[in-house]
Amino acid sequence: MIDRLDDQAWQHTATVAGLYCDFAAGKEQSPTNMLGAVLKQIVGGREEIPEEIVQAYGDYRRMIDRRGLQLADVLKMLQTAVSKRPIFICIDGLDECAAEYRIQLLDSLNQILQQSPETRIFLTGRPQIQAEVERCLSGTAMALRITPQRPDIIRYLHRRLDGDPDLELMNSDLAADILKKIPEEISKMWVEAITRKVVC
Secondary structure, three states, X not given: OHHHHHHHHHHHOOEEXXXXXXXXXXXXXXXXXXXXXXXXXXXHOOOOOOHHHHHHHHHHHOOOOOOOOOHHHHHHHHXXXXXXXXXXXXXXXXXXXOHHHHHHHHHHHHHHHHHOOOOEEEEOOOHHHHHHHHHHOOOOOOOOOOOOOHHHHHHHHHHHHHOOOOHHHOOHHHHHHHHHHHHHHXXXXXXXXXXXXXXX
């Protein structure tokens, strides 16, 4: 998704920024750090950094307590950055973001959307956070359910098998076993997830 947006964005002077949430990195993935990473990507993709951001960053560096940027500081700079041109912000695995951070992050994204109508946000996550996303983004969110399709999984596996650098470890029987079992297991996982959702 990010690669596709990148391929198209340059034609329209848009900028693409992406994040991948990871449950294991919960403490490091605070809203301040995540939005700071988005800001860095947006500013890094420009020939010229907006003067307001240069000035704000310089002011914070001169502070005596060196407390570092706070969420409100990063959000203000980010709002300046997104006001200059169209932006696509992609966040994958939002459900893996710690719950207390997720609300702050979604509220911050909502503020960005209010200030910059040309900004587009693409989020992925498990179904259990859909209501939370819709509530925090004030009805501007549209949910699209994506289900794994067996032919897509098999095509992906073929690509990975064809690119395997350890060819001597792979024989036709093992490849056939991989192509049979992995799609079956993924289908079972999906059915189980749907069943759990219905039961709850």
